[in-house]
Amino acid sequence: MATHAPPPDVRLAPAISSLLARLRRRIRAYVWAEGLAAAAIVLAAAFWVSLSLDWLFELPTALRLLVLVATGAALAYVIYRVLIARLTVRLADRNLAVLVERRFGNFRDSLLTAVELSESPDHAAEFNPEMLAHTRRAALEQVAQVDLARLFNVAPLVRQISLALALVGAAVVMAVAAPEALGVWARRNVLLSDELWPRVTHLSVDGFDDRGRVKVARGADFVLAVKADAALGREIPEVVEVRYSTRDGARGRENMSREGVVQPGEGPFQPYAHKFKGVLGDLEFYVHGGDDRQGPFYLDVVDSPTINRVTLHCVYPAYMHREPRDVPVSGLVQLPRGTAVTVLADANKPLVAVQIDDVQSEGQLTTERIALAETSGEPVTSFSYQLNSLDADKTLLFTLFDTDGIRSLEAVRLSLSAVADEPPQVNVQLKGIGTAITPGARLPAVGEVVDDYGIAKIWFDVHVDEKPVRELPLAMKVGGEDKLTVDNALETRDLDLQPKQKLLYAIHAADGCELTGGPNVGASQRYGLEVVTPDQLRSMLEARELVLRRRFETILEELTDNRNSLAAIGVTKDEQDQATKTPEGGVPETSPELVQAQRVDQNVERAGHETLVVATSFDEIHEEMVNNHIDTPELKERLKDGVADPLRRIIGERFPKLRGELKRFAGELGDPEKAPVSRTAALAEYDATLVELRLVLDKMLELETFNEVLEMLREIIAEQEKVSGETKQKQKQKLKDLAE
Numbered sequence: 001m002a003t004h005a006p007p008p009d010v011r012l013a014p015a016i017s018s019l020l021a022r023l024r025r026r027i028r029a030y031v032w033a034e035g036l037a038a039a040a041i042v043l044a045a046a047f048w049v050s051l052s053l054d055w056l057f058e059l060p061t062a063l064r065l066l067v068l069v070a071t072g073a074a075l076a077y078v079i080y081r082v083l084i085a086r087l088t089v090r091l092a093d094r095n096l097a098v099l100v101e102r103r104f105g106n107f108r109d110s111l112l113t114a115v116e117l118s119e120s121p122d123h124a125a126e127f128n129p130e131m132l133a134h135t136r137r138a139a140l141e142q143v144a145q146v147d148l149a150r151l152f153n154v155a156p157l158v159r160q161i162s163l164a165l166a167l168v169g170a171a172v173v174m175a176v177a178a179p180e181a182l183g184v185w186a187r188r189n190v191l192l193s194d195e196l197w198p199r200v201t202h203l204s205v206d207g208f209d210d211r212g213r214v215k216v217a218r219g220a221d222f223v224l225a226v227k228a229d230a231a232l233g234r235e236i237p238e239v240v241e242v243r244y245s246t247r248d249g250a251r252g253r254e255n256m257s258r259e260g261v262v263q264p265g266e267g268p269f270q271p272y273a274h275k276f277k278g279v280l281g282d283l284e285f286y287v288h289g290g291d292d293r294q295g296p297f298y299l300d301v302v303d304s305p306t307i308n309r310v311t312l313h314c315v316y317p318a319y320m321h322r323e324p325r326d327v328p329v330s331g332l333v334q335l336p337r338g339t340a341v342t343v344l345a346d347a348n349k350p351l352v353a354v355q356i357d358d359v360q361s362e363g364q365l366t367t368e369r370i371a372l373a374e375t376s377g378e379p380v381t382s383f384s385y386q387l388n389s390l391d392a393d394k395t396l397l398f399t400l401f402d403t404d405g406i407r408s409l410e411a412v413r414l415s416l417s418a419v420a421d422e423p424p425q426v427n428v429q430l431k432g433i434g435t436a437i438t439p440g441a442r443l444p445a446v447g448e449v450v451d452d453y454g455i456a457k458i459w460f461d462v463h464v465d466e467k468p469v470r471e472l473p474l475a476m477k478v479g480g481e482d483k484l485t486v487d488n489a490l491e492t493r494d495l496d497l498q499p500k501q502k503l504l505y506a507i508h509a510a511d512g513c514e515l516t517g518g519p520n521v522g523a524s525q526r527y528g529l530e531v532v533t534p535d536q537l538r539s540m541l542e543a544r545e546l547v548l549r550r551r552f553e554t555i556l557e558e559l560t561d562n563r564n565s566l567a568a569i570g571v572t573k574d575e576q577d578q579a580t581k582t583p584e585g586g587v588p589e590t591s592p593e594l595v596q597a598q599r600v601d602q603n604v605e606r607a608g609h610e611t612l613v614v615a616t617s618f619d620e621i622h623e624e625m626v627n628n629h630i631d632t633p634e635l636k637e638r639l640k641d642g643v644a645d646p647l648r649r650i651i652g653e654r655f656p657k658l659r660g661e662l663k664r665f666a667g668e669l670g671d672p673e674k675a676p677v678s679r680t681a682a683l684a685e686y687d688a689t690l691v692e693l694r695l696v697l698d699k700m701l702e703l704e705t706f707n708e709v710l711e712m713l714r715e716i717i718a719e720q721e722k723v724s725g726e727t728k729q730k731q732k733q734k735l736k737d738l739a740e
Contacts, residue, residue, distance in 0.1 A: 024091045030157065035083030037160040042078050044167030046071035050189045055197060058293060064189050201237055201290025202229040204269075205297060212297045215404045217304035222276040226287055226294075227269040230262045237290035240272045244285035256287075305349050305400035307412045313342040319512040320453040321480075329414060337418040338515045341387040343396070345412075350379030350403045357397040357411065379403065390418045391516075423522035424451035424509040428486050432623030436530045438537055439497040441628045443490040445474075447524070449509045454480035456512040456519060460490045463504040464497065471508070480512060489627075501531040534630045541621050545639075548621075549700040552614050555607050556693055562603040563686045566662070569593050569600075569669075569679065597666040601659060608655040611693075615647035642699035646692070654689040661685045 050067045053059055059067070175182045180198065187193040206225045208214050216222045228236050240256040256272040276283065279301055286295030310329040316322040317338040326344075327333060335341065351372050358366045372380040385396070397411035428447035437443070449455055460472040474488045486507065497503065507524040532540070570593060622639040625631035661682035668674040 027091060028087065031083065031086045034157050034160060035079065035086070037157070037164040038078045038082045039075060040164035040168055041160065042071070042075050044164065044171055046074065047171055047185075048167065051185050054185065054188060058197060061192055061194065065192055068189060068192070199291045200233075200235040201292040202234060203227070203240065203287055203289050203292045203294050204229070205287055205294050208297055212295070213300055214298070215300045215302050215406055216276075216279050217406045217409055218280060218301050219278055220304065220409055222279055222299060224256070224274045224276065224285075224287075226256060226272040226274075226289075228272065228289060230264055230267050230270050232265040234264055235290050236262065236264060236270045237292075240287060240289035242274050242285050242287055244283050247282045302404045302406060303349060304406060304409045305347055305351060305402040306408055307345045307398060307400070308348050309346045310412075310414060311344045313344060315340040315342075317513075317515060319514045322453075332415045332417055334417040334419050335390055337391060337420050339390045339418075341390055341416065343385040343387070343414065344382070345384070345398065346382045347400060347402075348381075350381055351383065351400055352380075352403055353401040354383050354385075355399040355401070356385055357399070359395040359397065387416075390416055393417050421453065421511065421513050421515070421518070421520055422451075423520040424449050424455055424511055426507050426509050426522045426524040428507040428524040430505065430525075430527050432620065432627045433527075433529070434540075434620075434624050435528075436532045436537055436540055437492065437497075437503070438534050438628040438630060439499065439531055440491075440493040443492060443505060443529075444627060445486055445488050445490070445507050445524075447486050447507075449484045449486060449507075449522075451482060451509070451511045451522075454482055454512055455484055456480060456510055458484065458486070458507065458509040461504075461506045461508045461523065462490070462495065464495060465501050470495075474507075484509075497531045499531050499533050499536070503529040503531060505529060534628070537624075537628055538630060541624060544617070544621060545700075548614050548617050549697070552611070552697060552700065555610050555614070556690070556697060558603065559607050559686075559690060559693070562600055562607070563683070563690065565596060566600045566665075566679070566686060567683055569596050591669075593669055594666060597662065597669055601662040601666065604655065604659055604662060608651055608659075611647055611655075612651050615644050615651065618644040618647070638699065638702065642702075643696055646696050646699070650689065650692050650696070654685075654692060658682070658685045658689050 046067070050064070050071070053067070054064065184195060184197055187195050188197075204227045206227065214222075224242065226240055228234070228240070230236055238258075240258070241253055242256055243251075243253045245251045254274060256274040259271045259273055262270040272289075276299065279299060282301050283299040284296050285299075286293060286297070312327040312329060312333060312335070313324065314327055314335060315324045316336055320336065327335075353372060354370045356368045356370065358368070370383065370385070372383055385398075394416055396414040396416070398408075398414065399411045400408040426447075426449050428445050428449065431444045431446045433441065433443055445460075449458060455478055458474050458476070458478055460470075460474065462470045462472060464470075472490060474486070476484070476486070476488060478484065490505070492503070495503075504526055505528075506526040508521055509523075510519040510521045513519045618639055622631070622636065622644065625635060625639070661678070665675070665678040665682045668678045
């Protein structure tokens, strides 16, 4: 029966196991050192890069966040790639034995064989035990001679650690030397704060919100105001520059104007200004000066608020009796004085306030600001302004403030003209009265009174010498009519007039104006009348009659001469043969005969007008006698029935016929056969007219004779009164003598 040999002892010798364990630890330590150095390099490099970029350019938050994210990504990659990925790799004894065998050739695979047999003891039974024992002894002999340090190339690690120490050391030095700068970096690049780096120059920009934006009205100028800190230790830049770009990509840069020169320590700040003229589109800009840079800032262009439509709701004074109405505004608006006006305005965009400057005609200015609150969440695009009473011309200037914080470029002007209520127009004349009246005269007033809003009162305004003015109402009903026809008379017998007094007489009318200074009173022409005795007035009228008679005699003489001129116009055949004729056989326009005939017609026309004036004057004399109560039936018969009416009849009947005959004669003057006939007819009509006019002249002469007789009677009566007075005086003297 065969016996088997015991299996060989293939366990690793403690010395070999210790060698491999020490090698494993050294490898992991190397990986840790290299990984940590790489991570330190990444962090330190990111610190210095972000510090440099942010110090030089003051990166915006987005770029700083991008750098921070990139740093985190790089660090994570390095830690994973260099540290975690390598540390998680299993370091087997066989792999470590191969590493040692490659570096130390004296083992001649004895170390690798010993490690493999220890890992596969079943496989060792296939080999000779003595040989295996020899191999193990050979491996043990070489283990004592292995220097693990020779397995590692420490130069790259040293370089990495040196670089890491340099970068980290520099950061530590900076942290110790400039902790404030390190804090600013940390707050800006780690905490992503908007804190700015400390600098020698410090600029500040006024007028922008926390986002660096401000709204500007389209087309308006915008003045950019920048201040440089002028405290001790600060640097005030000589030049501050504005760099801007428009929405369409246009770019530009301009230097700001330095306002005065302030040295550090002399004042709180050095101001600079720049005007963006007529801004039409959105702008983005930065401000650069010294080592400071501010921005970006934005000009957001919006429409300027303005008024699209204005309507005036007018409530007129009660006495005008006019219904309220809305008046659209275009240009100067004229409204009756005292009108209550409500200005209703619609704007082009939502408003928050309106400033009203009230410029009155006297130059006074009052300002009122109206705050507009939203109603039911809806923006306010309209407003109203109340004028309780428009008492004088004024101009309203509306300045709008919208929800964008924009003030209107120009104030909207509303010009209101207060039209004063005119006094009633009194178109009333004194009719049938001359410059002198008797104490018991009747003063007729004829015409009309007109007022826009109704007449409330009408009266006679009478003033006698130095006596107080008297107001005597007309005998007519007045009830607020816009137009009144006046046909009334004032009886002076109630005034107790005396000869030689002077009467001032006019018609006054008042409207119903209830405003200050009302009612308005209008007046007719004021007549000054002298009070005379009836005899004196008769004498004055007789003198006028004499003048009219002489004037009428002159008219008759001129008509007679004119008749002779008509008779002298040649119309015989011989005379026609001598006349220059036109080719058509008529009389040329420059023919002496035609010119003479036309002149005769013109003279007749003028005489008719003058005769009408005479007739009218006789009517006026008659009316004066009637109104002064000195007329008699005889005077009426002579003045009106004997002179005025016949003259009017002659003017209305005879003169038109006469002129018709004269025109016919002028038209037939070129016809030798018709011209004599028409001239004869014209002369006959002319003679008939002259006859009737002479009959009227005879009536005038009779009237003059009658007046002379009356004058003689008045003189006789005056003489009798004189003699009677003297007789009474002598009788009184005799009685006085007897008494003595």
